[in-house]
Amino acid sequence: MTTPYQLTYQLYYWPNLQGRGEFVRLALEEAGVAYEDVARQKKGMPALQGSLDFDEVDHPAFAPPVLRAGELLIGQTANILLFLGARHGLAPRAEAGRLWANQLQLTIADIVNEAHDTHHPLSTNLYYEDQQKAANVRAQDFVAERIPKFLGYFEQVLANNRGRGAYAVGSRLSYVDLSLFQLMAGLRYAFPNAMARQEHGWPRLVALHDAVAARPRIAAYLASKRRIPFNEDGIFRRYPELDG
Amino acid sequence: MTTPYQLTYQLYYWPNLQGRGEFVRLALEEAGVAYEDVARQKKGMPALQGSLDFDEVDHPAFAPPVLRAGELLIGQTANILLFLGARHGLAPRAEAGRLWANQLQLTIADIVNEAHDTHHPLSTNLYYEDQQKAANVRAQDFVAERIPKFLGYFEQVLANNRGRGAYAVGSRLSYVDLSLFQLMAGLRYAFPNAMARQEHGWPRLVALHDAVAARPRIAAYLASKRRIPFNEDGIFRRYPELDG
Numbered sequence: 001m002t003t004p005y006q007l008t009y010q011l012y013y014w015p016n017l018q019g020r021g022e023f024v025r026l027a028l029e030e031a032g033v034a035y036e037d038v039a040r041q042k043k044g045m046p047a048l049q050g051s052l053d054f055d056e057v058d059h060p061a062f063a064p065p066v067l068r069a070g071e072l073l074i075g076q077t078a079n080i081l082l083f084l085g086a087r088h089g090l091a092p093r094a095e096a097g098r099l100w101a102n103q104l105q106l107t108i109a110d111i112v113n114e115a116h117d118t119h120h121p122l123s124t125n126l127y128y129e130d131q132q133k134a135a136n137v138r139a140q141d142f143v144a145e146r147i148p149k150f151l152g153y154f155e156q157v158l159a160n161n162r163g164r165g166a167y168a169v170g171s172r173l174s175y176v177d178l179s180l181f182q183l184m185a186g187l188r189y190a191f192p193n194a195m196a197r198q199e200h201g202w203p204r205l206v207a208l209h210d211a212v213a214a215r216p217r218i219a220a221y222l223a224s225k226r227r228i229p230f231n232e233d234g235i236f237r238r239y240p241e242l243d244g
Numbered sequence: 245m246t247t248p249y250q251l252t253y254q255l256y257y258w259p260n261l262q263g264r265g266e267f268v269r270l271a272l273e274e275a276g277v278a279y280e281d282v283a284r285q286k287k288g289m290p291a292l293q294g295s296l297d298f299d300e301v302d303h304p305a306f307a308p309p310v311l312r313a314g315e316l317l318i319g320q321t322a323n324i325l326l327f328l329g330a331r332h333g334l335a336p337r338a339e340a341g342r343l344w345a346n347q348l349q350l351t352i353a354d355i356v357n358e359a360h361d362t363h364h365p366l367s368t369n370l371y372y373e374d375q376q377k378a379a380n381v382r383a384q385d386f387v388a389e390r391i392p393k394f395l396g397y398f399e400q401v402l403a404n405n406r407g408r409g410a411y412a413v414g415s416r417l418s419y420v421d422l423s424l425f426q427l428m429a430g431l432r433y434a435f436p437n438a439m440a441r442q443e444h445g446w447p448r449l450v451a452l453h454d455a456v457a458a459r460p461r462i463a464a465y466l467a468s469k470r471r472i473p474f475n476e477d478g479i480f481r482r483y484p485e486l487d488g
Binding site: 076082095106117125134153160 | 305315316319323326327339343344347365366367370375385400404
């Protein structure tokens with residue numbers, strides 16, 4: 001039962017895909033807080049649309065995910081995580097660590113954008129099938145150049161962290177670790193061949209993925225129906241022709 | 245003269261283009277603080293490279309811009325602005341306003357990424373000339389669909405703000421206003437025809453652009469040699485064939 005003292009968050013995100021909302025879901029699950037995944041419930045889509053509508057709210061977001069926390073309505077994935085990280089001990093308290101976590105999260109957002117653009121290089125308003133040739137070129141570059149550049153960077157971040165515990169930031173789990181788990185899982189789903197060939201080069205990222213997946217709350221979440229399976233409506237899509 | 249009590253920032257960014265560094269430069273200029281634009285000075289390029297090198301610093305950035313503030317080395321444009329906004333009164337102090345400013349800045353970052361991809365839709369490792377057909381398709385979509393969607397959103401943000409002064413957030417100038425100025429200036433440079441046709445629909449954005457340009461410190465900056473002219477090495481590039 002929710003008491004007035006225990007805030008229940010509302011997450012507004014597309015109901016049938018992981019997408020950018022999944023980075024928020026993982027943080028909420030690890031924090032062990034109550035939340036409603038609004039659009040996945042009956043009649044939830046109007047509420048999602050309302051979070052984007054200037055007639056409905058003062059500060060609508062440009063796009064989901066959006067998190068409602070009492071009076072606050074917060075958009076942009078990294079911004080939501082900045083908020084949740086501070087509230088639920090999923091980020092360092094000190095300024096330097098907080099900024100470093102945010103910086104890493106924004107770098108994860110960059111590769112997530114690029115992963116999306118492998119299947120939609122020309123326009124989000126065109127079907128994949130109508131931009132497949134361009135997608136082939138972009139995906140080939142992504143697999144050969146961008147995945148190694150980004151994952152090589154994150155591997156070095158893990159190697160350089162002098163804190164205990166093999167986390168990305170300091171000596172405690174942060175939302176950055178949860179997001180790196182999701183990034184690895186997503187890339188493995190979308191590009192299984194490319195990842196199988198390359199991921200031996202990033203042993204710390206592989207170990208972090210496994211450690212996050214084994215955390216009790218995350219393991220329970222991944223085994224539940226709350227975790228939407230990867231699919232071809234999300235960011236990470238398995239199109240074999242793009243997996244060099 | 246810099247006293248020990250007055251921190252001089254170092255900005256690490258490419259010396260010959262505005263790029264994402266320009267959003268940081270505008271904040272530093274408006275704040276009226278001392279900063280070195282390191283790579284624009286003699287022998288500055290090794291320092292820029294050092295800010296990205298795990299052998300040189302503990303927390304290298306994936307890419308410029310990077311800001312050094314004493315012991316802190318901060319990467320990712322929106323993250324640097326989050327820091328500068330709090331330090332120099334360029335963002336609200338209260339959590340709700342701070343998060344809203346960050347959310348808007350991240351939405352600006354999204355359209356800036358899309359503006360970049362109009363000339364590099366397939367790969368940053370290929371020349372523009374080698375992806376020009378794809379660039380034509382992407383730019384056409386950007387001009388017809390994405391510019392109106394994003395700028396229509398920001399116009400509504402301005403219209404919905406009940407604060408005085410026609411700013412994006414509350415009743416005082418924030419780094420979001422400076423970034424919206426730069427966004428408008430960049431889009432006008434890259435897509436003069438498309439913007440001339442459409443911008444009457446966004447009168448508040450046009451007025452904000454002019455108000456920012458007229459602020460004494462910004463006006464002085466724009467008239468100085470510190471402001472690098474727009475050019476075809478930056479994010480906003482004038483390729484007439486992409487300007488529908």
